[in-house]
Amino acid sequence: MTRRVRTRIAPSPTGFLHLGTARTALFSWAFARHHGGDFILRIEDTDVARSTQEAVDQIIAAMKWLRLDYDEGPYYQMQRLDRYRQVVEQMLAEGSAYHCYCTPEELDAMREAQRARGEKPRYDGRWRPEPGKTLPAVPDGMKPVVRFRNPLDGDVTWNDMVKGPITISNRELDDLIICRPDGTPTYNFCVVVDDWDMQISHVLRGDDHVNNTPRQINILRALGAELPQYGHVPMILGPDGDKLSKRHGAVSVMQYQEGGYLPDAMVNYLARLGWSHGDDELFDRDQLIAWFDGAHLARSPAQWDAAKLNWVNAHVIKNTSDAELAPLVAQHFAARGIAAAAAPTLEALCALFKDRCATLVELADWLGMYFVEVSPREEDLAQHVTDAVRPALRALRDRLAEIDWDKGTIASSIKETLASHGLKMPQIAHALRVLVCGRVQTPSIDAVLALFPRETVLRRLQGV
Numbered sequence: 001m002t003r004r005v006r007t008r009i010a011p012s013p014t015g016f017l018h019l020g021t022a023r024t025a026l027f028s029w030a031f032a033r034h035h036g037g038d039f040i041l042r043i044e045d046t047d048v049a050r051s052t053q054e055a056v057d058q059i060i061a062a063m064k065w066l067r068l069d070y071d072e073g074p075y076y077q078m079q080r081l082d083r084y085r086q087v088v089e090q091m092l093a094e095g096s097a098y099h100c101y102c103t104p105e106e107l108d109a110m111r112e113a114q115r116a117r118g119e120k121p122r123y124d125g126r127w128r129p130e131p132g133k134t135l136p137a138v139p140d141g142m143k144p145v146v147r148f149r150n151p152l153d154g155d156v157t158w159n160d161m162v163k164g165p166i167t168i169s170n171r172e173l174d175d176l177i178i179c180r181p182d183g184t185p186t187y188n189f190c191v192v193v194d195d196w197d198m199q200i201s202h203v204l205r206g207d208d209h210v211n212n213t214p215r216q217i218n219i220l221r222a223l224g225a226e227l228p229q230y231g232h233v234p235m236i237l238g239p240d241g242d243k244l245s246k247r248h249g250a251v252s253v254m255q256y257q258e259g260g261y262l263p264d265a266m267v268n269y270l271a272r273l274g275w276s277h278g279d280d281e282l283f284d285r286d287q288l289i290a291w292f293d294g295a296h297l298a299r300s301p302a303q304w305d306a307a308k309l310n311w312v313n314a315h316v317i318k319n320t321s322d323a324e325l326a327p328l329v330a331q332h333f334a335a336r337g338i339a340a341a342a343a344p345t346l347e348a349l350c351a352l353f354k355d356r357c358a359t360l361v362e363l364a365d366w367l368g369m370y371f372v373e374v375s376p377r378e379e380d381l382a383q384h385v386t387d388a389v390r391p392a393l394r395a396l397r398d399r400l401a402e403i404d405w406d407k408g409t410i411a412s413s414i415k416e417t418l419a420s421h422g423l424k425m426p427q428i429a430h431a432l433r434v435l436v437c438g439r440v441q442t443p444s445i446d447a448v449l450a451l452f453p454r455e456t457v458l459r460r461l462q463g464v
């Protein structure tokens with residue numbers, strides 16, 4: 001590869017960062033990093049009516065959260081209008097674009113007539129200058145659009161990084177409007193000028209853009225620009241086989257942050273949606289970068305699998321250090337109005353409970369008993385805090401009031417109490433869990449108790 005690898009993600013800020021766009025961003029980022037190239041963020045905000053600053057902020061926040069760092073940008077298309085106009089002028093001067101004065105009514109009539117003849121509706125080239133052709137008279141006071149002079153014959157062919165060779169006949173393509181009567185450039189044109197100016201070498205994007213590609217290639221050729229390589233990634237489907245949408249659950253990346261997913265898990269999971277490296281399911285960023293060479297991109301659409309994402313997230317949680325987890329869990333508590341951030345035991349709590357959690361929300365749910373009062377269910381109390389164990393619980397409570405407060409001493413206190421009352425471990429352990437933790441299952445009870453302040457345990461055992 002001789003050309004410097006430069007990729008980009010070009011979201012339109014009309015909403016949050018969608019999972020599909022995040023995946024394309026991830027592929028583009030990983031590909032650039034693999035080749036030691038550049039990754040660029042470009043905000044395609046020419047749809048002024050639908051673009052918002054809030055969406056821009058959210059997109060940038062999501063990229064930051066996923067740690068998809070970009071080397072250039074964000075570039076904003078609305079800040080490049082002069083440049084687009086300049087290229088339009090250049091193309092007009094060179095003859096690769098021309099003014100068209102058709103009124104909307106004329107275009108409607110043209111389409112009607114074509115349909116009536118059983119033809120596919122398309123611009124018929126009436127304002128397209130040709131040697132020896134007489135153009136219609138320019139109507140007074142009317143502002144023209146600018147159309148690209150698409151080649152009439154031949155094919156556009158590219159070797160898609162995902163789909164393989166694609167050929168579209170130029171007969172399928174009519175002369176695209178590149179600039180509206182009010183002087184605003186159109187979407188396909190801005191993309192072309194940007195990809196050219198930004199020297200983009202590889203364009204990875206959703207396959208909803210496949211139809212744009214031959215048009216963009218023709219314009220790039222007319223400009224004498226070096227073509228990027230294109231790769232069109234299939235859509236992500238929901239579990240029912242339809243395009244993934246809100247109907248299927250959260251599609252905004254940042255909702256996954258709220259849902260307690262770790263960015264490394266999202267990156268791992270998203271990477272596997274439409275790309276593979278042998279049978280590897282779990283990998284970190286460095287491995288992804290080392291492996292992501294643009295090969296093995298799947299041609300068929302991937303299906304969203306919430307259970308698999310949970311599995312990956314559980315794995316990442318398990319492998320994240322407690323020092324890193326603690327502040328993240330504290331954020332989830334803060335969102336619930338609980339100040340857990342300062343708890344000296346938070347790291348130890350993460351260590352004890354993280355193995356059983358698919359999300360940080362679940363982890364915070366588990367740890368809730370350490371920060372807010374518990375309310376054991378009546379049926380658990382009835383089943384486990386029986387008259388047979390009450391005397392032992394009282395005796396244990398008295399012991400716990402006096403011992404050194406550590407796991408080992410708590411464990412021996414429990415054992416001694418069991419022995420002196422002729423009980424079995426599960427009997428007292430279950431009762432302790434119900435009373436102190438408000439639930440029947442927990443990790444090893446001595447470890448669980450040791451991380452409470454002693455007073456909390458004594459208080460929750462009061463009155464047994």
Ligand code: GLU
Pocket residue numbers: 009010011012044191204205206209
């Ligand atoms: N703005 C386009 C989108 O959000 C991206 C187009 C492209 O990648 O060329 O779908």
